[in-house]
Amino acid sequence: MNINEIAKLAGVSRATVSRYFNDGYVSEEKRRQIRRVIEETGYKPSAQAQMLRTKKTRQIGVIIPKINSESISRMVAGISAALKEAGFLLLLADTENREKEELDYLKLFSENQVDGIILIGTILTTEHRRALKGLTVPAVILGQRLEGYSCVYQDDYRAALEAARCLLSGAKRPGCIGVTQRDLAVGKARRRGFLEAVRRAGLEWDEGAYSESGFGAEDGYRAAERLFSRKPDLDAVFCATDTIALGALSWIQESGRRVPEDVAVVGVGDTVSGRIMRPALTSVHLYYKTSGQEAARLLLELMEGSDSAREVKMGFRLEVRRSTRSEG
Amino acid sequence: MNINEIAKLAGVSRATVSRYFNDGYVSEEKRRQIRRVIEETGYKPSAQAQMLRTKKTRQIGVIIPKINSESISRMVAGISAALKEAGFLLLLADTENREKEELDYLKLFSENQVDGIILIGTILTTEHRRALKGLTVPAVILGQRLEGYSCVYQDDYRAALEAARCLLSGAKRPGCIGVTQRDLAVGKARRRGFLEAVRRAGLEWDEGAYSESGFGAEDGYRAAERLFSRKPDLDAVFCATDTIALGALSWIQESGRRVPEDVAVVGVGDTVSGRIMRPALTSVHLYYKTSGQEAARLLLELMEGSDSAREVKMGFRLEVRRSTRSEG
DNA sequence: TTGTAAGCGTTATCAC
């Protein structure tokens, strides 16, 4: 079934059938004839032919570092919902944390296939900047702020500051488990937020009380172990993510310490597992899903020609639970 | 940049350039000229034109009920890895648990856009069967067994049986939290496995000790509450998934019961949060990611014409941890 | 309001 056959059956030219689907410059009479034929045949225009002809694919490329992470899958859920609403399809590229693949996909998508790109970023190098600059389609960065590009990101600094403020009430010897400082959002900004809270609380800070971790719960577990082997008497631990906090919490409890009486713990992100954990984890809720929707909307705007690079900073909400001492 | 310009620059016909990329019937001399021009210009053939011409999109549609679920995102990770290796792109359709959308996407993908479909199923109705039957491209069902279709699924019955066997050693009054029986894999098969273990253990069974839950941890929490309000003296609870088990575990501990001394608990699926939970959750590891890869491979075979519907049943591995009494 | 005709950028067939 192609447009020619439909045209023949409806007794019109194929241009009219095309108009029926597009501009709509068709008389009521022919419109009816065409509709009838379409219903009978179940005809759908070929997306490939449309793509070739119009240079629009109605597909968006979404590049992510890892799909099985709660924060990322929540963002993807938001992107997916917003794109579906707008009639776009989502081309998913999971780089499994390989920077090189991120660049490859950026190039692949740009050359072909998609009308726009959403990049969920962790570490953005100069290479990334160059690749982004060379893009022929609009792009939005999600999860990181990047000067000069449209991006949607969390208020990592203030979120961490609030979480840490809550953590530190009644604490004397704070510690911190963070991630690589090359990740400006989760690594650097959250650490800064924590340090600022320490300063405001008038507490001493010693770099020995900082431990760097990977993103997994197991990483958090080991980081806590390392941290306490150096500083056995910490009484509060800030963790850059909930997942890390969960691992840390496990180790701390196993070491015989009580949470929050001996050691208070907070995370950032408010993941499901943190809510189930006992004691339930005090955390900062980040609107990951909404940020995904926001990124998609921003991209759609960009694709319609609004060429000004815009930034959206998301809000947050402190969730005080049982892993900290006070009411925040 | 299109094939015509490349042909002109290389001093050959566009047919030769096309052959350069495809069959390869090109003399070494022209091959060199073409390669040079391609490198200089960075030319890439238009995917859209290729799609239109060849009727192949090199894109696979993946339909999932929900992206932010650990089991599903692990499957998607596997699919993604296998497809990338084979040079296919992944078109993601998240139905957010709406059956209707599942059918819509099945239709959309079939009419257009993709060379094959992977459907991560939960509930498969007669409508699904009809939609699958009407497909014009090969499809693989992941996570459910469906007679007459290629599918990759977990050994839910035996996995549940093993988990339950471990749970029941030393138990007298078992309970069960399951999901809707319309989900043949997670609902029905796992429940059957549990019941068989009860039978083999020579224990009494009373339907009052069964409670039905949604898929979330909060659902498991409430299901446990309902279950124990009816049967306060249960000493072992089987949960259809780890997520449910985590919720149940929380409620049980909060109710003042000790795990596993007063009540033993098992889940199925071996999710990260179950490993971190204290006590760590005894569970059955299911190879979700591998099953995703397997589904993708099966689909690729199908697309190459191997038209026999094949079934792959995945293995499992019992993970005995601290939420149960014995060594399994 | 409608139809004709010219592409979009490829690949496939067929002669040479």
Place this chain on the structure above:
DNA sequence: GTGATAACGCTTACAA
């Protein structure tokens, strides 16, 4: 081995 040439199925001037 290579080059014309005809599709693939659609959209869009332009003419009527």
